[in-house]
Amino acid sequence: METTGPTLLGFDVIMIGTILVAIAVLAVVLAIYAAVTVKDPMAKRVAALNARRNELKTGMVTQTAKKRKSLVSKDEKVDKVRDTLKSLKVLQKEQVDEVVQKLAQAGIRNKDLAVYVIFARMILPIVLGGSAFLLIYVANYFPDWGGMKRLMAFAAAVGAGYKGPEMFIKNKINKRTDAIRKGLPDALDLLVICAEAGLTVDAAFNRVAKELGRAYPELGDEFALTAIELSFLNERKQAFDNLAYRVDLDAVKGVVTTMVQTERYGTPLASALRVLSAEFRNERMMRAEEKAARLPAIMTIPLIMFILPVLFIVILGPAACSISDTLGDGGVNG
Numbered sequence: 001m002e003t004t005g006p007t008l009l010g011f012d013v014i015m016i017g018t019i020l021v022a023i024a025v026l027a028v029v030l031a032i033y034a035a036v037t038v039k040d041p042m043a044k045r046v047a048a049l050n051a052r053r054n055e056l057k058t059g060m061v062t063q064t065a066k067k068r069k070s071l072v073s074k075d076e077k078v079d080k081v082r083d084t085l086k087s088l089k090v091l092q093k094e095q096v097d098e099v100v101q102k103l104a105q106a107g108i109r110n111k112d113l114a115v116y117v118i119f120a121r122m123i124l125p126i127v128l129g130g131s132a133f134l135l136i137y138v139a140n141y142f143p144d145w146g147g148m149k150r151l152m153a154f155a156a157a158v159g160a161g162y163k164g165p166e167m168f169i170k171n172k173i174n175k176r177t178d179a180i181r182k183g184l185p186d187a188l189d190l191l192v193i194c195a196e197a198g199l200t201v202d203a204a205f206n207r208v209a210k211e212l213g214r215a216y217p218e219l220g221d222e223f224a225l226t227a228i229e230l231s232f233l234n235e236r237k238q239a240f241d242n243l244a245y246r247v248d249l250d251a252v253k254g255v256v257t258t259m260v261q262t263e264r265y266g267t268p269l270a271s272a273l274r275v276l277s278a279e280f281r282n283e284r285m286m287r288a289e290e291k292a293a294r295l296p297a298i299m300t301i302p303l304i305m306f307i308l309p310v311l312f313i314v315i316l317g318p319a320a321c322s323i324s325d326t327l328g329d330g331g332v333n334g
Contacts, residue, residue, distance in 0.1 A: 078112040081119050091118065105248045106172035107218065117165050124161035132157035176218050177249050183216030184251055185284060187223065188277035195270040201259070202230035222247060236263055251280055 085091035099114040135141045136150045145153070187208050194204035206227035213220035222243060229239035237260055244256040258276060262269045 078115055082115050085115065085119060085122070091115075101245060102169050102173065104246045105176070106169050107176050107221070108172075117169070120165045121162060124164055125158045126161070128161035129154065129158040173248055177247065179216060179218045180222065180247055180249060181251065182284075183212055183219040184249075184255075185277050185280040187212055187216070187219055188255070188273050188280065192270050192273045192277065195273065201236075201263075201269070202227045205230065251276075251283075 082091065095118060096114050099117050100111050103109070103111075103113055103117070132154050136145070136153055142150070142153075190208045190211055191204050194207050195201075199207065205223045209220040209224035209227060213224070225246075226239055226243045229242055230236055233239050240256045240259050240263075244253045255273075255276060258272045259269075261267060262272060
């Protein structure tokens with residue numbers, strides 16, 4: 001098909017511009033839709049915290065293990081998966097505890113999902129590996145691939161099936177930990193203000209959770225749950241230990257250690273938290289300076305691959321077009 005409009009490097013400029021404008025309009029529409037349909041990040045978390053409060057109330061009211069067992073609703077699907085894993089001798093208590101902790105650090109507090117994660121880790125390599133074997137070797141879907149390339153693709157499918165659930169959970173843990181790390185200095189400052197105002201520890205945690213719930217929903221979620229556990233658990237130390245158990249962050253473990261020591265020895269809480277807040281702010285500033293110092297080295301490859309070629313096209317393109325037109329006119333006149 002012949003093009004009637006202007007061209008650049010053999011491409012129709014009007015058609016490319018139309019496609020880019022359509023993409024930009026679609027991006028604007030999606031951005032407006034995302035802004036209009038934004039949901040309250042605390043609604044689902046408040047429901048989970050209320051469920052945790054009811055669970056703690058149930059644990060305090062119920063005295064015997066038999067009654068506790070009768071109050072817990074069983075999930076038949078989870079029981080079937082658990083029985084299957086036990087029959088295959090692949091379900092170990094240490095492994096389940098490790099997955100439960102990782103799920104808690106990712107913000108998922110349903111302990112039954114640990115069984116599904118272990119089951120997915122066992123079954124996905126078989127499914128993905130079998131599918132890759134059928135496509136690569138049986139159906140010969142990629143006839144141009146050599147033996148080594150086929151073997152590497154098959155191994156990649158099996159590895160993705162085994163490491164996929166773990167990588168997904170690890171990604172959620174990293175995102176949640178980064179969000180908590182950003183809001184921790186502000187939370188400690190508010191804790192200092194609440195402590196100097198005379199609030200108790202559980203009331204201070206609850207107040208900080210309400211104030212920071214929208215800005216830092218993950219941190220507000222953890223502080224609200226800690227406030228609930230401080231109110232209902234028999235040992236307050238257990239509530240702080242649960243906070244360190246749910247958050248994979250050394251700074252939170254330092255806060256927990258400080259809170260436990262102030263509870264045990266009666267040391268001033270406000271002064272200790274003020275020192276921790278200053279340390280965390282300095283650490284956050286040092287991380288920002290480190291990222292800024294690494295920026296020139298990181299930008300070198302994108303600069304060479306994407307920015308410089310565009311600059312060359314913009315700067316040398318008109319000159320090249322003029323030279324081409326001049327040579328073309330000279331050849332015609334000759």
